[in-house]
Amino acid sequence: MSGLPVASIKELSEKHPKPSDIKFTYGTxxxxxxxxxLDSVLFRVGILAGLRSKKLDGKTIGVMVTASHNPEQDNGVKLVDPRGEMLESSWESHATTLSNASSTDEFISALEAFVRDAKIDLSKPARVVYAMDTRPSGPALVSALEDGLRAIGADGRNAGVTTTPILHYLVRAINTKGTAEAYGDDSEDGYYTKLTNAFKKLVSAKPTPSPLLIDCANGVGANAAKKLAEYLGDTFSLVLENTSITAPGALNNACGADFVKTTQKLPSSLSNIIKPGQRGCSLDGDADRLMYFHLDDRGQFRMLDGDKIAALVAAFIVELVKAAGLDESIKVGVVQTAxxxxASTKYLAERLPxxxxxxGVKxxxxxxxxxxxGVYFEANGHGTVLFSPDTLAKLADYQPSTPAQSTAVEHLVNLTQLINQTVGDALSDMLLVEVVLAHKAYGGLxxxxxxxxxxxxLVKVVVADRxxxxxxxxxxxxTSPVGLQDKIDSLVGKYEGGRSFVRPSGTEDVVRVYAEAVVKSQADELAFRVAGLVYDETGGDPATRPKEFL
Structure with a gap:
């Protein structure tokens, strides 16, 4: 006898049969x-979240129903661990296994084996907080999730329609409530109050920032940005665009952070609104990515992506740490991907590790x-800053010896409150950027x-087997296919400032080729020539080789 509520699971599972022809994978x-x-997946995730909570002695687990920057017809779900971080990676394979059990009986057998192997004490309580974005599919999927929570006997708290970062915040706030590590009040009000109070302190001695144009991607970020504006009051004015959260098909459609990054242009809906010299930014569909932009003095679009955000923020924090007299005991570092x-790597490496x-975010x-x-931002605009527990303790205990040191420490402490350290958070990061711009008296230029x-x-090559x-x-x-890297190296050496790498996609049978060079035409040429090598290596038919793969 496993102790699982088999009858309850069986009865509710029959309402959520797995499609026979689909293999699900839990990725980053x-x-x-x-x-x-996704119906069966949501039901099973509800059970898995309950088991994760039991495994962690009743700590609250988060579940977010969203597909972020994806088109509206997509959806997804991810689990959030107790400190607001991503699900422990060893449980990703368990999620995949359970989601692919072909029948209720097979699912229950897989559950029993999992509970036994993971040594989960089923007598422990289970607590789960969950939320969704604005997709029309959200309510039905949440209903399936709630059936899963009911089947395993978990306590569920519905946080409603909200951003992914707010759900992460809530998970950490709930689990640290009443402790020395209390993260904030476990409510949306607590989130907005924490961020805006810190922001107001950080810009209190600075001129009021000029209004910021925000492309809300026609997603849940529109709701959140509107609430944020209310909490900010006269301190900072937000101009919200692309806020059609109920218009069919509008979500992430020709707007949002992913659109701006991949097309490297303004959403057309903003082209008649933004003026030269004005800054703007785009959120993605669940408000965990941020892409800034401005028009230069010639009216040309200029993108300020995650790399530019990392450079701005990391250099500012290094300056504050030095001004506080803490540069010997607090080391700042930046994490990037290939x-x-x-140019961003060179700029940062001259200033810090x-x-x-x-x-991948994890x-x-x-x-x-x-x-x-630790500062990390992907080029796509997803990122945050992490302050270690030791660093927080040092800032709390530090006795500054000059007024300048005292001010710098105060700024650092307020930054720890402004920044959502659980996950990339477009609104928190946006306020962080605005703080640095205010302190440096910078505009977009x-x-x-x-x-x-x-x-x-960046070029995508379709392959038979990634x-x-x-x-x-x-x-x-x-390292494989053998010999391909040598050919890439030989090509790269022919271009000034050349750099290129090849990596398989984590989700589809394509290989991504990235290339850089000092001149745009050469970066394009290098990318396509490397793509041609990849195509040839995978046995592509020369007659069907895309013509741009030189």
Whole structure:
């Protein structure tokens, strides 16, 4: 007898049969696919979340129903661990296994084996907080999730329609309530109050920032930005665009952070609104990515991506730590992936340690935890800053010897409150950027000119089997297919400032080729020539070789 409530699970599971022809995979962003096939997954995730909570002695687990920057017809779900961090990676494979059990009986057998092998004490309580974004598929999927929570006997708290970062915040706030590590009041009000109080303190002696244009991606960030504006009051004015959260098909459609990053242009809906010299930013569909932009004095669009945000923020924190007299005891570091622009890496490496890790938020987050203050931003605009427990203690106990040191320490303490350290948070990061711009008296032009991006190109090559591509050195070099890296190296050497790497996608049978060079036309040419090597290596028919793969 396993102690599982088998009858309850069996009865409710029959309402959520698994589609027979689909294999689900829990990846870095959880489960992601068409909303129409996710019903069984949500039910099983409800049970898994309850078991995760029991395994962790009743700590509250988070579940977020969202597909972030994806089109509206997609949806997804991910679990959040007690400190607001991503699900422990060893449980990703368990989530995948349970989601693919073909029948209720097979699912129950898999559950029994999992409970036994993971040594889960079923007598422990289970607590789960969950939320969803604005997708029309959300309510039905949440209903399936609630059936899963009911089946395993978990206490559920519905946080309603909210951003992914707010759900992460709530998880940590709930689990640290009443402790020395209390993260904030476990409510949306607590989130907005924490952020805006810190922001107001940080800009109190500075001129009022000019209004900021925000592209809300027609997603849940529109709701959150509107509430944030109310809490900010006269301190900072937000101009909200793309706020059509109920218009069919509008979510992330030709707008949002992913659109701006991949197309490197303004959403057309903003082209008649933004003026030269004005700054703006784009959120993605669940408000965990942020992309800034401005028009230069010639009216040309200029993108300020995650690399530019990391450079601005990291350099500012280094200056504050030095001004506080803490540069010997608090070390600041930056974590990037191979997709970071080479110019940003050079700029940062001249100022502080820079580490390159494999693509994926979990790799960046874990590496950032090894610094006293770890800054990480993917080029796509997802990132945050982590302050270690030791660093927080040092800031709390430090006795400054001058007024300047005292001010710098106060700023650092307020930054720890402004920054959502659980996950990338577009609204928190936006306020962080605005603080730095206010302190440096920068506009978009001054920020953009910290360094000049190397021209780059990203190309996708469809392959029969992406698994033959194996990488090392934070995905910057190939070990398989054998000999391909030597050919890439030979090509790269022919271009001034050349850099290129090849990595398989984590979710589809494509290989991504990234290339940089000093001149745009050469970056394009290098990318396509490397793509041609990849195509040839995988046995592509020369007659069907895409013409741009030179």
């Amino acid at each position: 962003a959880g489960f992601r696919t068409l909303a129409s096939v 997709y970071a622009n080479g 820079v580490k390159c890790v494999s693509t 790799h960046l987050h874990h590496a950032a935890e090894h610094y006293d203050v 001054e920020w953009d000119s910290l360094y000049v991006d190397l021209p780059n190109r 698994h033959i591509f194996k990488t090392v050195d934070a995905e910057r070099r190939l």
